[in-house]
Amino acid sequence: MSKEKLRIAVQKSGRLFEDSIGILKDAGISIDNGKEQLKASSRNFPLEVMYLRNGDIPQYLRDGVVDVAIIGENVLIEKGQDIIKGEKLGFSKCRVSLAVPKSFNYTGIKDLDGLKIATSYPNTVNEFMKEKGISAELHIINGSVEIAPNIGLADAICDIVSSGSTLFKNGLKEVEVMLKSEAVLAISPQISEERKKILEKLQFRMKSVLNARTSKYILMNVPNEKLEDVIKLLPGMRSPTVLPLAEEGWSSVHTVINEERFWEVLDELRNFGAEGILVAPIEKMVI
Numbered sequence: 001m002s003k004e005k006l007r008i009a010v011q012k013s014g015r016l017f018e019d020s021i022g023i024l025k026d027a028g029i030s031i032d033n034g035k036e037q038l039k040a041s042s043r044n045f046p047l048e049v050m051y052l053r054n055g056d057i058p059q060y061l062r063d064g065v066v067d068v069a070i071i072g073e074n075v076l077i078e079k080g081q082d083i084i085k086g087e088k089l090g091f092s093k094c095r096v097s098l099a100v101p102k103s104f105n106y107t108g109i110k111d112l113d114g115l116k117i118a119t120s121y122p123n124t125v126n127e128f129m130k131e132k133g134i135s136a137e138l139h140i141i142n143g144s145v146e147i148a149p150n151i152g153l154a155d156a157i158c159d160i161v162s163s164g165s166t167l168f169k170n171g172l173k174e175v176e177v178m179l180k181s182e183a184v185l186a187i188s189p190q191i192s193e194e195r196k197k198i199l200e201k202l203q204f205r206m207k208s209v210l211n212a213r214t215s216k217y218i219l220m221n222v223p224n225e226k227l228e229d230v231i232k233l234l235p236g237m238r239s240p241t242v243l244p245l246a247e248e249g250w251s252s253v254h255t256v257i258n259e260e261r262f263w264e265v266l267d268e269l270r271n272f273g274a275e276g277i278l279v280a281p282i283e284k285m286v287i
Contacts, residue, residue: 003046004046004192004194005041006046006048006067006068006195006202007050007066007067007195008067008069008202009050009060009066009069010049016054016070016092017051020183022091023091023209024042024049027202027208028045029045029205030042030044031047031049037051055079055142057075061083061187062082062189062190064190067187068086068186069186070183070184070186072181073085073088074096076184076186078121078122078123078124084186084187086184086203087203088182089184090182093182094160095174095178096159096181097158097159097160097175097178098117098125098176098178099156099175100149100157100175101173104173106175109132112129112134112136112156113134113135113136114134114137115136115137115154115156116153116155117136117155117157117158118140119157119159120140120145120159121159122140124158125138145159146166149171150170157172208284212282214259216257216259216262217256217280217281218254218255218278218280219254219277219278220274221276222272224249224251226273227242227251230253230274231253234255240254253274256282262279
C-alpha cells in the first residue's frame with residue numbers, strides 16, 4: 001500500500017483559512033489541526049496540510065514543495081500566472097479595485113494618468129494600466145495600503161475589496177474594478193503521477209461538496225394535467241422523479257435545482273398549480 005501523501009497548502013490564518021479547512025472537513029477529511037502548527041496530517045485521507053502565508057504559496061507550488069493549494073485567484077494572477085488553476089471553490093470572494101479619496105472628482109480611468117498609486121499588486125495594476133493606455137507611478141506596499149492617500153504617499157490605491165467598509169473608514173471610494181476573485185484549487189506543475197491520483201479523489205469529493213452548496217432538493221405536489229409543464233420547467237440532474245399520490249389526479253415531483261434559479265422557478269411552479277413545495281439542503285451531491 002502506498003504511503004504517498006498529497007501536500008496541500010492553505011493560508012495560515014484569516015477567513016480563507018477557515019473556509020479552506022471547512023471544505024476539507026465537508027469532504028470527509030479529518031485533520032489534526034493543532035494551534036500554531038506549520039503542518040498537519042489527515043487521519044483518514046492521504047493528505048498533509050501545510051499552513052503558509054498566502055503570498056508565498058505560488059513559489060512553493062512552482063518549486064514543488066507543495067502539490068496543490070487553496071489560494072485566492074487574485075494572488076495567482078499577481079504572482080502565479082504559470083500555475084495551473086483547478087476548480088473555483090465559491091468562497092472568499094472579493095474584487096481587486098482602484099480607489100481614490102472621496103474628494104477626488106473622478107470621471108474616468110484617464111484621471112489616474114501620471115498619478116501615484118499605492119498597491120500590493122504591481123503586476124495586476126501595470127497590466128490593467130497597459131490595457132487602458134495610461135501610466136502611473138506605483139508605490140509597492142505590503143500591509144495597510146488604504147492609509148497611503150491620507151499620509152500623502154499616493155493619490156490612489158489598488159487593493160482587494162470585500163464589503164468596502166475598510167475603504168469607507170479611510171475616506172476612500174471604489175472607482176474601478178480590475179478583476180473579481182475567489183478561492184481556487186491551484187496545482188503544482190511538478191506534481192507526481194502518484195499524487196495526481198490522490199488529487200483526483202480530492203477533486204471528486206470537493207466537487208460533490210460544491211455541487212451540494214449551490215443546489216437545493218425540492219419536492220412538491222402537482223396536478224397531473226400540469227405535470228408536463230412542470231417537468232419542462234425543472235432542470236433536474238437527469239429528469240425529475242414523479243410518484244403518484246394517494247389522492248387521484250395528483251403526483252409528487254422530486255428534483256434538484258440550482259439555488260440561484262430557485263425563486264424565479266418557484267413563481268412559475270405556483271402558476272402551474274404546484275402545492276406543498278418543500279425545499280431541503282443537500283449535504284453531498286455526486287453527479
